[in-house]
Amino acid sequence: MYSKFRIVAITSIIVCSVSVFYAYAKPKLNLNKLLQYVGVKYDNTAQKRVKAWRNIVDTSQGLTDKQKLEKVNRFFNLFDFVNDIDHWGKEDYWATPIEFIGTKAGDCEDFSVAKYFTLLELGVPIEKLRLTYVKAVKLNQFHMVLAYYPKPKSIPMILDNIDGKIKPAHKRKDLIPIFSFNGQKLWLNKQKGKGQVVGGSERIDNWDNLSKRYQLDEFME
Template identity: 65%
Template sequence: MLNRLKSAAAVFLVLFSLITLSSPKLDMDKLVAFTREKYDEDAVKRIIAWRAMIDNKQQLPEQEKLKLVNQFFNYFEFVDDIRLWGKEDYWATPLEFIGIRGGDCEDFAVAKYFTLLELGIPMEKLRLGYVKSLTLNQFHMVLAYYPTKTSMPLILDNIDGEIKPAYKRKDLVLIVSFNGQKLWLNKQKGKGKTASSSARMADWDNLSNRYSMEQFMSEE
Protein backbone atom coordinates (compact mmCIF):
# COMPACT_ATOMS: atom_id res chain seq x y z
CA MET A 1 0.00 0.00 0.00
CA LEU A 2 2.79 2.43 0.90
CA ASN A 3 4.48 1.91 -2.47
CA ARG A 4 1.20 2.62 -4.26
CA LEU A 5 0.73 5.82 -2.27
CA LYS A 6 4.31 6.92 -2.99
CA SER A 7 3.84 6.20 -6.67
CA ALA A 8 0.64 8.22 -6.85
CA ALA A 9 2.29 11.06 -4.98
CA ALA A 10 5.28 11.04 -7.32
CA VAL A 11 3.04 11.41 -10.35
CA PHE A 12 1.18 14.27 -8.76
CA LEU A 13 4.41 16.15 -8.15
CA VAL A 14 4.70 16.36 -11.92
CA LEU A 15 1.04 17.00 -12.63
CA PHE A 16 0.62 19.68 -9.99
CA SER A 17 3.65 21.52 -11.34
CA LEU A 18 2.24 21.47 -14.88
CA ILE A 19 -1.22 22.55 -13.82
CA THR A 20 -0.23 25.33 -11.44
CA LEU A 21 2.26 26.83 -13.87
CA SER A 22 -0.55 27.33 -16.39
CA SER A 23 -3.00 30.11 -15.52
CA PRO A 24 -4.91 31.18 -18.63
CA LYS A 25 -7.73 33.65 -18.34
CA LEU A 26 -10.92 31.86 -17.38
CA ASP A 27 -13.88 32.26 -19.70
CA MET A 28 -16.87 32.02 -17.37
CA ASP A 29 -19.39 31.86 -20.21
CA LYS A 30 -17.72 28.75 -21.60
CA LEU A 31 -17.35 27.25 -18.14
CA VAL A 32 -21.04 27.77 -17.36
CA ALA A 33 -22.11 26.42 -20.75
CA PHE A 34 -19.89 23.35 -20.31
CA THR A 35 -21.25 22.73 -16.80
CA ARG A 36 -24.86 23.13 -17.90
CA GLU A 37 -24.39 20.66 -20.75
CA LYS A 38 -22.52 18.05 -18.73
CA TYR A 39 -24.34 18.33 -15.38
CA ASP A 40 -27.39 20.45 -14.45
CA GLU A 41 -28.50 23.87 -13.23
CA ASP A 42 -27.61 23.11 -9.63
CA ALA A 43 -24.06 22.33 -10.77
CA VAL A 44 -23.97 25.67 -12.60
CA LYS A 45 -24.87 27.43 -9.33
CA ARG A 46 -22.09 25.60 -7.50
CA ILE A 47 -19.54 26.47 -10.19
CA ILE A 48 -20.56 30.14 -10.12
CA ALA A 49 -20.35 30.17 -6.30
CA TRP A 50 -16.91 28.53 -6.46
CA ARG A 51 -15.52 31.06 -8.92
CA ALA A 52 -17.12 33.97 -7.02
CA MET A 53 -15.41 32.78 -3.85
CA ILE A 54 -12.05 32.72 -5.63
CA ASP A 55 -12.56 36.10 -7.30
CA ASN A 56 -13.99 37.96 -4.30
CA LYS A 57 -12.05 36.60 -1.32
CA GLN A 58 -8.47 37.25 -2.42
CA GLN A 59 -7.89 39.84 0.31
CA LEU A 60 -8.91 37.68 3.25
CA PRO A 61 -6.27 36.56 5.77
CA GLU A 62 -4.96 33.09 4.98
CA GLN A 63 -6.69 31.33 7.85
CA GLU A 64 -10.01 32.86 6.86
CA LYS A 65 -9.47 31.48 3.38
CA LEU A 66 -8.88 28.05 4.90
CA LYS A 67 -12.17 28.18 6.80
CA LEU A 68 -14.11 29.40 3.80
CA VAL A 69 -12.79 26.72 1.43
CA ASN A 70 -13.05 23.94 4.00
CA GLN A 71 -16.70 24.78 4.71
CA PHE A 72 -17.56 25.17 1.03
CA PHE A 73 -16.40 21.70 0.06
CA ASN A 74 -17.37 19.87 3.24
CA TYR A 75 -21.03 20.36 2.32
CA PHE A 76 -20.44 17.94 -0.54
CA GLU A 77 -21.34 14.25 -0.26
CA PHE A 78 -18.82 11.50 0.35
CA VAL A 79 -19.20 8.85 -2.37
CA ASP A 80 -16.86 5.92 -3.03
CA ASP A 81 -15.09 5.85 -6.40
CA ILE A 82 -16.52 2.45 -7.31
CA ARG A 83 -20.06 3.73 -6.86
CA LEU A 84 -19.47 7.07 -8.55
CA TRP A 85 -17.03 6.20 -11.34
CA GLY A 86 -17.11 2.42 -11.53
CA LYS A 87 -13.39 2.31 -10.62
CA GLU A 88 -11.55 1.34 -7.48
CA ASP A 89 -9.50 4.54 -7.50
CA TYR A 90 -10.26 7.69 -9.51
CA TRP A 91 -8.98 11.19 -8.73
CA ALA A 92 -11.62 13.66 -9.90
CA THR A 93 -10.74 17.17 -10.97
CA PRO A 94 -12.32 20.01 -8.97
CA LEU A 95 -14.68 20.62 -11.89
CA GLU A 96 -15.88 17.02 -11.79
CA PHE A 97 -16.16 17.07 -8.01
CA ILE A 98 -18.18 20.29 -8.00
CA GLY A 99 -20.30 19.19 -10.95
CA ILE A 100 -21.36 15.96 -9.27
CA ARG A 101 -21.25 17.42 -5.74
CA GLY A 102 -19.62 14.31 -4.40
CA GLY A 103 -16.50 12.24 -4.25
CA ASP A 104 -14.12 10.46 -1.91
CA CYS A 105 -11.48 11.85 0.43
CA GLU A 106 -8.93 12.48 -2.34
CA ASP A 107 -11.45 14.59 -4.24
CA PHE A 108 -12.19 16.74 -1.17
CA ALA A 109 -8.49 17.32 -0.51
CA VAL A 110 -7.55 18.00 -4.15
CA ALA A 111 -10.40 20.49 -4.64
CA LYS A 112 -9.38 22.37 -1.50
CA TYR A 113 -5.73 22.34 -2.58
CA PHE A 114 -6.34 23.86 -6.02
CA THR A 115 -8.87 26.38 -4.71
CA LEU A 116 -6.50 27.64 -2.02
CA LEU A 117 -3.73 27.97 -4.59
CA GLU A 118 -6.05 30.13 -6.70
CA LEU A 119 -6.82 32.19 -3.59
CA GLY A 120 -3.14 33.00 -3.31
CA ILE A 121 -1.95 30.55 -0.66
CA PRO A 122 1.69 29.73 -1.53
CA MET A 123 2.24 26.15 -2.66
CA GLU A 124 4.96 25.62 -0.06
CA LYS A 125 2.34 26.06 2.69
CA LEU A 126 0.08 23.30 1.39
CA ARG A 127 0.52 19.53 1.34
CA LEU A 128 -1.80 16.70 0.45
CA GLY A 129 -1.36 14.01 3.06
CA TYR A 130 -2.11 10.31 2.93
CA VAL A 131 -2.89 9.20 6.46
CA LYS A 132 -4.12 6.14 8.30
CA SER A 133 -7.41 6.88 10.04
CA LEU A 134 -7.30 4.95 13.28
CA THR A 135 -11.01 5.55 13.84
CA LEU A 136 -12.03 4.15 10.45
CA ASN A 137 -9.11 1.70 10.20
CA GLN A 138 -8.44 2.71 6.61
CA PHE A 139 -6.29 5.00 4.49
CA HIS A 140 -7.53 8.54 4.06
CA MET A 141 -6.43 11.85 2.52
CA VAL A 142 -6.38 15.28 4.13
CA LEU A 143 -4.99 18.71 3.27
CA ALA A 144 -2.36 20.22 5.56
CA TYR A 145 -1.56 23.93 5.85
CA TYR A 146 1.79 25.07 7.27
CA PRO A 147 1.74 28.72 8.46
CA THR A 148 5.56 28.61 8.48
CA LYS A 149 8.15 26.04 7.42
CA THR A 150 8.67 24.83 10.97
CA SER A 151 5.17 25.17 12.40
CA MET A 152 2.71 22.44 13.25
CA PRO A 153 0.30 22.08 10.30
CA LEU A 154 -3.42 22.69 10.42
CA ILE A 155 -5.53 19.84 9.04
CA LEU A 156 -8.44 20.35 6.63
CA ASP A 157 -10.54 17.20 6.54
CA ASN A 158 -13.93 16.08 5.29
CA ILE A 159 -14.41 13.68 8.23
CA ASP A 160 -13.78 16.21 10.99
CA GLY A 161 -14.98 19.57 9.67
CA GLU A 162 -13.16 21.62 12.32
CA ILE A 163 -9.72 22.81 11.26
CA LYS A 164 -7.32 21.61 13.94
CA PRO A 165 -3.56 21.49 14.47
CA ALA A 166 -2.11 18.07 13.67
CA TYR A 167 -1.27 17.30 17.30
CA LYS A 168 -5.00 17.35 18.09
CA ARG A 169 -5.74 14.77 15.38
CA LYS A 170 -4.62 11.74 17.34
CA ASP A 171 -6.91 9.67 15.13
CA LEU A 172 -4.60 10.21 12.14
CA VAL A 173 -1.16 8.78 11.40
CA LEU A 174 0.59 10.58 8.55
CA ILE A 175 2.35 8.35 6.01
CA VAL A 176 3.11 10.38 2.86
CA SER A 177 2.61 14.07 2.11
CA PHE A 178 3.28 16.00 -1.08
CA ASN A 179 2.56 19.13 -3.11
CA GLY A 180 3.64 20.47 -6.48
CA GLN A 181 7.21 20.83 -5.31
CA LYS A 182 8.26 17.95 -3.06
CA LEU A 183 7.37 14.56 -1.65
CA TRP A 184 7.75 13.84 2.05
CA LEU A 185 7.77 10.52 3.89
CA ASN A 186 6.35 11.15 7.29
CA LYS A 187 5.31 9.17 10.33
CA GLN A 188 5.31 12.00 12.84
CA LYS A 189 2.79 14.81 12.81
CA GLY A 190 4.39 18.00 11.58
CA LYS A 191 7.76 16.46 10.73
CA GLY A 192 9.11 14.54 7.80
CA LYS A 193 11.99 13.88 5.47
CA THR A 194 12.14 14.82 1.80
CA ALA A 195 12.06 11.84 -0.55
CA SER A 196 12.22 11.30 -4.27
CA SER A 197 10.81 8.67 -6.61
CA SER A 198 10.89 7.96 -10.33
CA ALA A 199 7.72 5.88 -10.14
CA ARG A 200 4.92 6.70 -12.53
CA MET A 201 1.34 5.60 -12.69
CA ALA A 202 -0.30 5.83 -16.11
CA ASP A 203 -3.75 6.03 -14.55
CA TRP A 204 -2.99 9.59 -13.39
CA ASP A 205 -1.35 10.87 -16.58
CA ASN A 206 -4.48 12.51 -17.97
CA LEU A 207 -5.34 14.55 -14.87
CA SER A 208 -3.46 17.64 -16.00
CA ASN A 209 -5.24 17.51 -19.36
CA ARG A 210 -8.64 17.08 -17.73
CA TYR A 211 -8.12 20.06 -15.44
CA SER A 212 -6.07 22.32 -17.66
CA MET A 213 -8.04 25.55 -18.02
CA GLU A 214 -6.01 26.28 -21.12
CA GLN A 215 -7.21 23.15 -22.89
CA PHE A 216 -10.73 23.56 -21.56
CA MET A 217 -10.98 27.11 -22.87
CA SER A 218 -9.71 26.05 -26.30
CA GLU A 219 -12.68 23.72 -26.80
CA GLU A 220 -15.41 25.05 -29.02
Protein backbone atom coordinates (compact mmCIF):
# COMPACT_ATOMS: atom_id res chain seq x y z
CA MET A 1 0.00 0.00 0.00
CA TYR A 2 1.05 3.59 -0.61
CA SER A 3 1.96 5.66 2.43
CA LYS A 4 0.08 8.92 3.00
CA PHE A 5 3.25 10.82 2.18
CA ARG A 6 3.64 9.03 -1.14
CA ILE A 7 -0.03 9.57 -2.05
CA VAL A 8 0.31 13.29 -1.32
CA ALA A 9 3.49 13.46 -3.36
CA ILE A 10 1.93 11.68 -6.36
CA THR A 11 -1.17 13.85 -6.13
CA SER A 12 0.98 16.98 -6.12
CA ILE A 13 2.85 15.79 -9.22
CA ILE A 14 -0.43 15.09 -11.03
CA VAL A 15 -1.87 18.49 -10.11
CA CYS A 16 1.30 20.26 -11.22
CA SER A 17 1.37 18.30 -14.48
CA VAL A 18 -2.25 19.14 -15.25
CA SER A 19 -1.61 22.80 -14.44
CA VAL A 20 1.40 22.90 -16.75
CA PHE A 21 -0.57 21.17 -19.50
CA TYR A 22 -3.37 23.72 -19.36
CA ALA A 23 -0.90 26.58 -19.17
CA TYR A 24 0.62 25.42 -22.44
CA ALA A 25 -2.67 24.25 -23.96
CA LYS A 26 -4.50 27.52 -23.35
CA PRO A 27 -4.83 29.30 -26.69
CA LYS A 28 -2.93 32.56 -27.04
CA LEU A 29 -3.79 35.55 -29.16
CA ASN A 30 -1.72 35.75 -32.32
CA LEU A 31 -1.04 39.47 -32.26
CA ASN A 32 0.59 39.53 -35.69
CA LYS A 33 -2.50 37.94 -37.22
CA LEU A 34 -4.76 40.46 -35.52
CA LEU A 35 -2.53 43.37 -36.57
CA GLN A 36 -2.51 42.17 -40.16
CA TYR A 37 -6.32 42.03 -40.15
CA VAL A 38 -6.62 45.50 -38.63
CA GLY A 39 -4.03 46.94 -41.03
CA VAL A 40 -5.99 45.71 -44.04
CA LYS A 41 -9.43 46.66 -42.72
CA TYR A 42 -8.41 50.02 -41.23
CA ASP A 43 -4.88 51.50 -41.31
CA ASN A 44 -1.51 51.54 -39.56
CA THR A 45 -2.69 53.99 -36.89
CA ALA A 46 -5.38 51.44 -35.99
CA GLN A 47 -2.61 48.88 -35.61
CA LYS A 48 -0.87 51.16 -33.11
CA ARG A 49 -4.06 51.43 -31.08
CA VAL A 50 -4.47 47.66 -31.08
CA LYS A 51 -0.87 47.26 -29.87
CA ALA A 52 -1.55 49.72 -27.05
CA TRP A 53 -4.76 47.83 -26.15
CA ARG A 54 -3.01 44.46 -26.08
CA ASN A 55 -0.16 45.93 -24.06
CA ILE A 56 -2.67 46.93 -21.39
CA VAL A 57 -4.08 43.40 -21.36
CA ASP A 58 -0.63 41.80 -21.20
CA THR A 59 0.89 44.06 -18.54
CA SER A 60 -2.07 44.62 -16.22
CA GLN A 61 -2.96 41.08 -15.17
CA GLY A 62 -1.36 41.45 -11.75
CA LEU A 63 -2.94 44.78 -10.88
CA THR A 64 -5.79 45.29 -8.42
CA ASP A 65 -9.31 45.65 -9.79
CA LYS A 66 -9.22 49.36 -9.03
CA GLN A 67 -6.01 49.81 -11.03
CA LYS A 68 -7.43 47.78 -13.92
CA LEU A 69 -10.59 49.90 -13.98
CA GLU A 70 -8.62 53.14 -14.02
CA LYS A 71 -6.24 51.99 -16.73
CA VAL A 72 -8.95 50.66 -19.06
CA ASN A 73 -11.28 53.61 -18.47
CA ARG A 74 -8.51 56.11 -19.19
CA PHE A 75 -7.43 54.34 -22.39
CA PHE A 76 -10.84 54.12 -24.03
CA ASN A 77 -11.94 57.58 -22.96
CA LEU A 78 -9.28 58.96 -25.30
CA PHE A 79 -11.46 57.84 -28.22
CA ASP A 80 -13.92 60.09 -30.05
CA PHE A 81 -17.66 60.12 -29.49
CA VAL A 82 -19.60 59.83 -32.76
CA ASN A 83 -23.29 58.99 -33.20
CA ASP A 84 -24.13 55.67 -34.86
CA ILE A 85 -25.90 57.26 -37.81
CA ASP A 86 -22.87 59.40 -38.61
CA HIS A 87 -20.29 56.73 -37.90
CA TRP A 88 -21.90 53.51 -39.12
CA GLY A 89 -24.82 54.79 -41.19
CA LYS A 90 -27.24 53.00 -38.86
CA GLU A 91 -29.57 54.26 -36.16
CA ASP A 92 -28.36 51.80 -33.53
CA TYR A 93 -25.19 49.75 -34.04
CA TRP A 94 -23.15 48.13 -31.27
CA ALA A 95 -19.53 47.86 -32.37
CA THR A 96 -17.14 45.16 -31.26
CA PRO A 97 -14.00 46.30 -29.40
CA ILE A 98 -11.96 45.72 -32.57
CA GLU A 99 -14.33 47.89 -34.64
CA PHE A 100 -14.26 50.57 -31.96
CA ILE A 101 -10.46 50.53 -31.69
CA GLY A 102 -10.07 50.28 -35.46
CA THR A 103 -12.04 53.47 -36.07
CA LYS A 104 -11.13 55.20 -32.77
CA ALA A 105 -14.73 56.33 -32.48
CA GLY A 106 -18.16 55.24 -31.37
CA ASP A 107 -21.06 56.09 -29.11
CA CYS A 108 -21.67 55.31 -25.43
CA GLU A 109 -22.47 51.64 -26.03
CA ASP A 110 -19.17 51.16 -27.85
CA PHE A 111 -17.16 52.78 -25.03
CA SER A 112 -18.89 50.63 -22.42
CA VAL A 113 -18.68 47.37 -24.38
CA ALA A 114 -14.95 47.79 -25.08
CA LYS A 115 -14.27 48.44 -21.38
CA TYR A 116 -16.41 45.44 -20.39
CA PHE A 117 -14.68 42.90 -22.63
CA THR A 118 -11.21 44.23 -21.80
CA LEU A 119 -11.80 43.99 -18.07
CA LEU A 120 -13.06 40.43 -18.51
CA GLU A 121 -9.79 39.61 -20.27
CA LEU A 122 -7.95 41.13 -17.33
CA GLY A 123 -9.63 38.65 -15.02
CA VAL A 124 -12.30 40.86 -13.47
CA PRO A 125 -15.16 38.45 -12.63
CA ILE A 126 -18.19 38.77 -14.86
CA GLU A 127 -20.52 38.99 -11.85
CA LYS A 128 -18.83 42.28 -10.89
CA LEU A 129 -19.53 43.94 -14.24
CA ARG A 130 -22.79 45.23 -15.69
CA LEU A 131 -23.47 47.28 -18.79
CA THR A 132 -26.05 49.75 -17.55
CA TYR A 133 -28.58 51.82 -19.45
CA VAL A 134 -29.31 55.12 -17.74
CA LYS A 135 -31.11 58.38 -18.36
CA ALA A 136 -28.51 61.16 -18.59
CA VAL A 137 -30.46 63.98 -16.94
CA LYS A 138 -28.38 66.91 -18.17
CA LEU A 139 -28.35 65.62 -21.75
CA ASN A 140 -31.98 64.49 -21.53
CA GLN A 141 -31.22 61.27 -23.38
CA PHE A 142 -30.54 57.60 -22.83
CA HIS A 143 -26.94 56.65 -22.19
CA MET A 144 -24.86 53.58 -21.36
CA VAL A 145 -22.14 53.21 -18.73
CA LEU A 146 -20.21 50.29 -17.27
CA ALA A 147 -20.86 49.52 -13.61
CA TYR A 148 -18.40 47.65 -11.38
CA TYR A 149 -19.71 46.01 -8.22
CA PRO A 150 -16.96 45.33 -5.61
CA LYS A 151 -19.50 43.12 -3.80
CA PRO A 152 -22.89 41.81 -4.97
CA LYS A 153 -24.98 44.29 -2.96
CA SER A 154 -22.58 47.22 -2.89
CA ILE A 155 -23.03 50.56 -4.63
CA PRO A 156 -21.31 50.19 -8.03
CA MET A 157 -18.49 52.29 -9.38
CA ILE A 158 -19.35 53.93 -12.72
CA LEU A 159 -17.06 53.98 -15.77
CA ASP A 160 -18.34 56.61 -18.17
CA ASN A 161 -17.16 58.45 -21.27
CA ILE A 162 -19.01 61.64 -20.31
CA ASP A 163 -17.44 61.98 -16.86
CA GLY A 164 -13.99 60.43 -17.06
CA LYS A 165 -13.51 60.10 -13.30
CA ILE A 166 -14.67 56.78 -11.85
CA LYS A 167 -17.24 57.53 -9.15
CA PRO A 168 -19.70 55.54 -7.01
CA ALA A 169 -23.22 55.57 -8.44
CA HIS A 170 -24.66 57.64 -5.58
CA LYS A 171 -22.37 60.52 -6.62
CA ARG A 172 -23.67 60.42 -10.19
CA LYS A 173 -26.95 62.19 -9.55
CA ASP A 174 -27.02 63.10 -13.24
CA LEU A 175 -27.71 59.44 -14.10
CA ILE A 176 -30.97 57.55 -13.52
CA PRO A 177 -30.51 53.75 -13.91
CA ILE A 178 -33.03 51.88 -16.06
CA PHE A 179 -31.71 48.37 -16.67
CA SER A 180 -28.40 46.56 -16.68
CA PHE A 181 -26.95 43.32 -18.00
CA ASN A 182 -23.82 41.28 -18.57
CA GLY A 183 -23.10 38.07 -20.47
CA GLN A 184 -25.31 36.13 -18.08
CA LYS A 185 -28.26 38.11 -16.74
CA LEU A 186 -30.56 41.07 -17.30
CA TRP A 187 -31.59 43.31 -14.38
CA LEU A 188 -34.36 45.90 -14.15
CA ASN A 189 -32.96 48.72 -12.01
CA LYS A 190 -35.17 50.49 -9.49
CA GLN A 191 -32.54 52.15 -7.33
CA LYS A 192 -28.89 53.07 -7.72
CA GLY A 193 -26.86 49.92 -7.19
CA LYS A 194 -29.87 47.61 -6.95
CA GLY A 195 -31.92 45.67 -9.44
CA GLN A 196 -34.23 42.74 -10.03
CA VAL A 197 -33.23 39.88 -12.34
CA VAL A 198 -35.75 39.65 -15.18
CA GLY A 199 -34.06 37.16 -17.49
CA GLY A 200 -30.99 36.44 -19.59
CA SER A 201 -29.01 39.02 -21.56
CA GLU A 202 -29.83 37.21 -24.82
CA ARG A 203 -33.18 39.02 -24.66
CA ILE A 204 -31.34 42.13 -25.82
CA ASP A 205 -31.03 41.73 -29.59
CA ASN A 206 -28.13 44.15 -30.05
CA TRP A 207 -26.14 42.38 -27.33
CA ASP A 208 -26.90 38.96 -28.74
CA ASN A 209 -25.77 40.10 -32.20
CA LEU A 210 -22.62 41.71 -30.84
CA SER A 211 -21.67 38.65 -28.78
CA LYS A 212 -21.88 36.47 -31.89
CA ARG A 213 -19.76 38.88 -33.96
CA TYR A 214 -17.04 39.44 -31.38
CA GLN A 215 -15.00 36.26 -31.55
CA LEU A 216 -11.23 36.32 -31.03
CA ASP A 217 -10.96 32.60 -31.88
CA GLU A 218 -9.87 33.34 -35.45
CA PHE A 219 -6.87 35.25 -34.08
CA MET A 220 -5.72 32.54 -31.67
CA GLU A 221 -2.58 30.47 -32.15
